[in-house]
Amino acid sequence: MAIDHDEVRELLAAWAVGALLPAEQKTVPLHLAECETCAAEAEQLRETVRLLDGPHAGLRAGSRLNGAAGNGQGVLTAALRSRPRTARVAPHAAPYAAAVAGLQALLPELDGHWTTPVVHDWNAHATVAHLLAADEPLALRLGLDARVPASPVPQDTPWEDAWNARSAEVIAHEFTRTPEETVAAWAAQSRALLATPEAHDPERAARATTLMGMPLPVAEHFLVRAFETWIHTDDLGRALGVPVPPPPDEHLWTxxxxxxxxxxxxxxxxxxxxxxxxxxxxxxxxxxxxxxxxxxxxxxxxxxxxxxxxxxxxxxxxxxxxxxxxxxxxxxxxxxxxxxxxx
Structure with a gap:
């Protein structure tokens, strides 16, 4: 399978932790042997993973983050190894996909800690419930079904007031369910967003729409969702004492x-x-x-x-x-x- 320079760059982090798919395991090393730029970046990523996996990674002993073996791998490693075995999304949706994978990698650490205070007046359960609410406007705009009962907030409510009210509603609703049910709803909505045509087709994602008071192309609303997902994953990690790496450089600069x-x-x-x-x-x-x-x-x-x-x-x-x-x-x-x- 032929693979070009940009595709290899997307796979370098997976290469660094041994998470390439079988077909990629053949083509990526061939490209690295020919491209000094990608080879240098790959080595930097491998060194980062080595540091994250070392004795100062900050993960608790016996962590379930990587299964019963508790082998000390970092959050970045777990996120990459859990990346979906599906067609890649377009570049504009890749930061959101990576942020979702990062939170999914952290979620096992929350078992038994769902009442831990995180940020604002939210505990861990409420933080995930907020992300369920936060992703909802884009999901609904792209034609997806709501994962929680519809909002009674009047449509002419200023966006910040509507945003806060909807978040409070969803958190209250999710408190009637188990954290595992909230996680399942958030994960299902995230998967559905990443499966939309707009996540795969830059032309469809180029149309503008106003969400949260911002008239932006749909592609950039995916970036906004990536930003918030990473911020709250970092909030959760800090509350638990688990280090959460920042987005990969390419995503961070975007x-x-x-x-x-x-x-x-x-x-x-x-x-x-x-x-x-x-x-x-x-x-x-x-x-x-x-x-x-x-x-x-x-x-x-x-x-x-x-x-x-x-x-x-x-x-x-x-x-x-x-x-x-x-x-x-x-x-x-x-x-x-x-x-x-x-x-």
Whole structure:
């Protein structure tokens, strides 16, 4: 089976943990022997997996995350080894598929810990129930059936109020069921979303639709779902003391670019600030703010920390960064980013 460069890049993480499918086990090594770029990235991923699997991985002894043997493999390993044996989704849906796999890998750790406080006033059960509610608007827009009773929230309710009310309704409903039933409903809805034509056909996913007050292409709503799923998986991992890796670099930068574009629209008349991200390709930077004024300041920030700020997991004055120039302009950008969190 022939395999091209982009396909190999999607498979490198699976290669690093020995999770390739039989046909891929023949073709991927051949490509790595010929492509220095992919070979170098593959070795970096293998080193990451080695560190995650080492004695400081932070997983409890006897973890069921990888079965009864409790062999100490990390969350990333488990997620990749559990990846669906189905046709790959289009690139725009791949970050959501990866985030779903990451949460599925973590779920066995929650057995016996469903009442553990996680975030806001939610415990672990409520957090998964919230994700069931959070994925629902896209699922319904793509023609899928609801997994919980329909919402009585009036259609003209402002989106933030409707969002919070629906989340509270679904959490209350799921508390009448077992955590296992909630997980089953969330997993079924996630699988259904990833099976839609829009998850596989970029042309169908290019049509715009407004969800959560954001008129975006369906493809980018899949990215929003990926972002939230990862953030709440990280919340669950922190509550349990289980390390959850950030999204793979390719997915992470996709989420960062979308986030910066949305924030840029909000800050279109603000004093401009130049953003640089650690780990970005040389020369890559973004300017957030008015196009008609000189840049007032510069911020250098880690992309994961930026996503955690946008997700409401860092306060604007606490997020690690390096700044030069007008601190007021910097504070305005960071506060605007944090204020956009609906998570």
């Amino acid at each position: 989420l960062v670019r979308l986030s910066l574009r949305v924030i840029g629209l909000v800050l279109s008349t603000a004093p401009p600030v130049r953003f640089a991200m650690t780990g970005a390709e040389p020369g890559t930077e973004w300017v957030l703010g008015s196009e008609h004024e000189p840049v007032r300041a510069e911020v250098v920030i880690d992309p994961v920390d930026f996503c955690l700020l946008l997700g409401g997991r860092y306060a604007p004055d606490a997020v690690p960064r390096t700044t030069t120039g007008d601190e007021g302009a910097v504070r305005n950008v960071l506060e605007t980013a944090a204020a956009m969190s609906w998570l």
